[in-house]
Amino acid sequence: MSELDVAPLAELRRRRSAKWRTFPDDVLPLFVAEMDYGLAPPVTAALTEAVRRGDMGYPASTPELGKALAGFAGRQWGWEIDPGRVTAVTDVGVGVVELLRALTRPGDPVVISPPVYSPFFDWVPETRGRIVEVPLTRDDSGYRLDLAALEAAFATHPAAYVLCNPHNPVGRVHTAGELAELVRLARLYRVPVISDEIHAPLTLPGAVFTPLLTVPGAAEVAVSVVSASKAFNLAGLKCAAVVTAGSRMAEVVSRFPADPDDRVGHLGVLASIAAFTEGDAWLADLLSTLAGRRSQLGDLLRDHLPQLSWTPPEATYLAWLDASVLGRDAEPRDHFLTKGRVALEAGTRYGAVGSGYVRLNFATSPEILTDAVTRMAATMP
Ligand SMILES: Cc1ncc(COP(=O)(O)O)c(C=O)c1O
Incomplete structure (x- = not known):
């Protein structure tokens, strides 16, 4: 190292x-x-090669991006992704916003857990949702999901919960046990969970990241948004991916307004594939x-x-x-x-x-x- x-x-x-x-x-x-x-270095090589070739056209993310992501997720976390269920989106923000648009109607409550990545507070009103805050709970060992408070909120049937996994800004990696309980609650009260997993590759030594979609039963209620952009420092290249594992959530993604993968950065696709396959x-x-x-x-x-x-x-x-x-x-x-x-x-x-x-x-x-x-x-x- x-x-x-x-x-x-x-x-x-x-x-x-x-x-x-x-x-x-x-x-x-x-x-x-x-x-x-x-x-x-593999990202630099892919981008340099694209510049050398004048390869600056429209993106073609299918099927390579999904395959590359599936390989990465399998090696890193034992997460089996079906490349056919990977949809490229411009960035994680666009992915979450499009999911909220597809899952909610104006005025619907959407739950988030502050302190949380500030744009969560913008994405919900952007889709005319109403934010319901269920803050993280805190003890001497740090912050964690307040599962009892989430149950109380889920019992009021919000249109969605947006999870930050791992959690920015507190750096918490939610445990497999906590996520299993979250999934149980989401299924019980039929609350779709959008899991923003952009920080997953940045799980530091000592912690174990659990992709939400690997939790038994999650496929029915959850969808994940991932990207190489945070761990490989590619935010300006505009490429992320929405991943589903069940037909209900795949149907939600199929309601995205236009072909979302046409709106991705071509260099972002090339750099993400290089990062996921050789990074x-x-x-x-x-x-x-x-x-x-x-x-x-x-x-x-x-x-x-x-x-x-x-x-x-x-x-x-x-x-x-x-x-x-x-x-x-x-x-x-x-x-x-x-x-x-x-x-x-x-x-x-x-x-x-x-x-x-x-x-x-x-x-x-x-x-x-x-x-x-x-x-x-x-x-x-
Ligand atoms: C939790 C979280 N989600 C999303 C983003 C932004 O991702 P994107 O630039 O792909 O929208 C960030 C950026 O730091 C983040 O911390």
């Missing part, structure tokens, strides 16, 4: 993506979920690199910023930091940006329960991470 390199800061600043173009150069950007590592070795290096940054962050917080508390994430490269020590009136994200020149995400973006928190992206170099925490520590009253 080898540690992935990060280019010097001056070189990173030449990138033109949101991470590097949102703030001035004196700010360290640890906010949006983009990584600072280079691309996996395992690079991904293993990424996960061990991220595990190193996670433990480095723990050391840095302990030594320099003990006022902030956290539970190290089981997946993702995102740290959910409790900065409520700054006081009720402070917005910690603004505090660290203004006083420390470190850009983080505000916890309130993930729901009101995120008040007092910030989300920090640690997919960077040891040096940048040290600089960021040192800057943050220097701002503490």
